[in-house]
Amino acid sequence: MRILITGGTGLIGRKLCRLLHEKGHQITVLSRRPESVPEKCGAAVKAFASLDEWQPDTVFDVIINLAGEPIADKAWSEKRRQALLDSRVALTEKLVDKIARARVKPAVFLSGSAIGYYGNRYDEALDESSNAGQGFAADLCIAWEQAALQAQGMRVCLLRTGLVLSRDGGILAKMLLPLGMGVRFGSGMQWMSWIHIDDYTQLILRLIADEQTNGPVNMTAPNPVNNRDFTRTLVDVQHGLAAFSAPSALLNLMLGERAGLLLEGQRVLPNKVLATGYSFRYPDLSSALGNLLSA
Ligand SMILES: NC(=O)c1ccc[n+]([C@@H]2O[C@H](COP(=O)([O-])OP(=O)(O)OC[C@H]3O[C@@H](n4cnc5c(N)ncnc54)[C@H](OP(=O)(O)O)[C@@H]3O)[C@@H](O)[C@H]2O)c1
Secondary structure, X not given: OEEEEEOOOOHHHHHHHHHHHHOOOXXXXXXXXXXXHHHHHOOOXXXXXXXXXXXXXXXXXXXXXXXXXXXXXXXXOHHHHHHHHHHHHHHHHHHHHHHHHOOOOOOEEEEEEEHHHHOOOOOOEEOOOOOOOOOHHHHHHHHHHHHHOOOOOOEEEEEEEOEEEEOOXXXXXXXXXXXXXXXXXXXOOOXXXXXXXXXXXXXXXXXXXXXXXXXXEEEOOOOOEEHHHHHHHHHHHOOOOEEEEEOHHHHHHHHHHHHHHHHOOOEEOOHHHHHOOOOOOOOOHHHHHHHHHOO
């Protein structure tokens, strides 16, 4: 299949490009640094520097939309909030416009979102039918999903992505301090709905193939844990690691509103992917961390 990926040079995208290439697909990645695409995504991957390179007679069977400025990296000033929105919502609107102009429509559009859609929900079990939450991260996801849902004439899946566990960056790198400590955030009671990156990329293959699945899809493992148990498992798996607790007041002082990304959580269940019959390679946290932290 011919597949266009935005954000293909990112943490998820790089791994996904390798897998899709192995499966024999032809990949094009949209990137602000197109010259970096062969090295990051594989020599056979083509790069678009702009969506203007997508001509009406160019055919893509699948569009995967993962682009977005990193949400946790900088303080949420008004300018930063706009950049977070534009890099997701405005780009998705452009993509939908390109899809509308294409002479042959893609069969499926997989567009990014996050479990931040649900806001801070304490112990409530959340599935794809649960309503949206409140706060900037939730509003961002709502707007991102609404933009994607404007695509007409194809299957649309909204990837409500959990905390992606990978050796190469993301939340795990933030929780493993260089001094050999695992960090617990605040009370430790907030839920963490995580997913091993290999399950994430395999699930993308499943969503491309499974013609019955559409709308919101929780991209999380079936066994979320609270932050205290996450840190305990991390310490158990990584022998020699010490647990360190970062108090809420300190995180609020250091990070402002962004502290919510660490101190608040959601207990998310991946009901739609389980309904496809997908069997997780890493359904529980100790197997996922054992795989990622070994060797
Ligand atoms: N990783 C997670 O745990 C997680 C959790 C929930 C949701 N998500 C969402 O899933 C998506 C992929 O995650 P990821 O971890 O792979 O992200 P990532 O590593 O931060 O990569 C995102 C990609 O988006 C592109 N991008 C960044 N700023 C942009 C801008 N201003 N305009 C256009 N493109 C821009 C970049 O590509 P170029 O530099 O090549 O242009 C980058 O490679 C993101 O949207 C993220 O918010 C991720």
